[in-house]
Amino acid sequence: MSGGGAWQGNIKARLYERVRERGFDSLTAFAEAHPAVPLHILADELGNDVAAVQLLSGLLYEAELNQKVTRFVRDVLVRELAEGLPNGWPSILNDSSRFEVAMALGRWSAYTPETHEERVRQVRDMLLASPPPAGWRPLGPDDELLRTLLPDEGA
Template sequence: MSDGHAWDGNWRVRLYERVRERGYSSLTAFAEARPTASLVALADELGEDDVAGVQVLSGLLAEAEQRKQVTRFVRDVLVRMLSQSIPNGWPTVMDDANRFKVAKAIGRWSAYTPETHQKRVEQARAALRSSPPPPGWRPLGPDDELLRALLPDEEV
């Protein structure tokens, strides 16, 4: 993975040109077709040398804000972080190694969450700690039932 040229020129235009070249009307539609792919994997698919994961994240957030679906975006990012850190689902045994993997996913998720949703993410993190999901739980998209219970849609 190299995004050495990701910031050259107008990266937003390049990002959306690549999305359209692949037959999608929006970055969200492109990402939804790959619900467990990491942000870096999405960026690499759009342009291995000139699209960065943070650009994909930024574009997805902008589209979510326009559609008033930021909570769904927040759940989507959690799915991607969990898929990266614990690809086989929620650990059966929460030993130090698995605790680190979960913490890494949730920490990155928190870092990528817009300020408007930080309080809700803190509540969701606390709920995951106090009542962990069943072993093997692996959300495959932002509409996962457990995720919707943790972070229900609020936007109007």
């Protein structure tokens, strides 16, 4: 977890310095090299003075620049599902598993940019109304089901 140092100094410069030290030219390239890894773990890999929300913000910024916000939204869902449902989608939605699904989908919704809120709400409702196969665990933002639910801009 990041300490208080995460909010000191030039945050953006620190993020890019850390990913370049690891051989990447962007936050997106760094994140793509670590698919389905929760954001807080990625942030910790960059140092104890980097917060997950800072990484999330930088990734959204790059996604907006590259007109790949929908892919970013799918990527965040993959990371939230990996953290909240490490064994994949539950076979039965009982009280306990429904809570775990709701938490993962709720965090995803909270991290969604305004431009995609309605689409995310629709996808969330579809996943709950017609759940994916038991054990489904997308390994990246290009998962076939996710691309069906949230197709790229212009697709």
